[in-house]
Amino acid sequence: MAVNLRGSWLCLKHLLPLLVETGKEGAVVITSSIAGLRGMPEIAPYSASKHALIGLARSVALEYAGRVRINCVCPSGTDTPMVQRFVQQRPDWEQAATNLSNPIGRIARPEEVAEAVLWLCTSATYTTGSHLSLDGGADCGGQGVFVHTDVRDEAAVAALAEQIRSRQGTATDDYPTSDFDALMAVNLRGSWLCLKHLLPLLVETGKEGAVVITSSTAGLGGMPEFAPYSASKHALIGLARSVALEYAGRVRLNCVCPASTDTPMVQRFVQRWPDWQATTNASYPIGRIARPEEVAEAVLWLCTCATYTTGSHLTLDGGAGA
């Protein structure tokens, strides 16, 4: 704890004021770990320190929003001298086992972690209080609840809604099903068709391909009155995680999850509801919505540099999720 946690805390405490004094926007990247995102039997204190770093970054990011961006990287096993010593000292800690424990089939290269840090420092101007996993796809899996419903049959879905309503009282009831269908046809079915028909072409090239899907912060949390939109964006994350597992080692698939971005769609909101902009700006710790270029930079990083990131999603939320 003295090194991993207290050391980082002392650095933030004494060095952040110096960054602020320069008058320019600063950026700090803290090295957490996948051990900061899940439990690690037998090395619990290590895992606890890495979890603590994420909490530290999220909280301090809120205090410094608009002045210093603070993010974490969360790599899994990386080819460093520490890991090389493990391999020499403990033949039972087989490199093979480590290689096989993630879909990309090898541990991370130090340069891959360095590229992520560089991106967070220089280009990620709308990302703060966030963390970026470099885990070779190990985080693709997850747990879900399966409810058997024939979604082609509107009566069956209405019956499911009735069941949910009787338990929770929160079913969406006024949303026209034709609008729901139109939205899913573009956001979800459209992405699915592109993956289905275009991924084989990427594989045929024989080079490692990369796909980035535009999800949204609405894919990470609920959005009252926009439930179908939010559902479609959640679905895209599930699609990317699952297809990433199928194509691991051949094509990397990731999502970006931007919050409100200054696009023509959002400009139409501003014309219709003039006070929307001030309220929305104020709802993000960074104090404004995202610029399209900021989303584009994230897509570019995921396509070109993020060679150890697949089945993951990258949040650009102006600190809202911190």
Ligand SMILES: *[C@@H]1O[C@H](CO)[C@@H](O)[C@H](O)[C@H]1NC(C)=O
């Ligand atoms: C693990 O993967 C690395 C990189 O692909 C490879 O060089 C190494 O031989 C592999 N080790 C084992 C034991 O499979």
Ligand SMILES: *[C@@H]1O[C@H](CO)[C@@H](O)[C@H](O)[C@H]1NC(C)=O
């Ligand atoms: C919202 O933020 C943008 C970018 O900083 C700024 O140009 C705009 O004037 C702000 N709008 C309001 C109403 O505060």
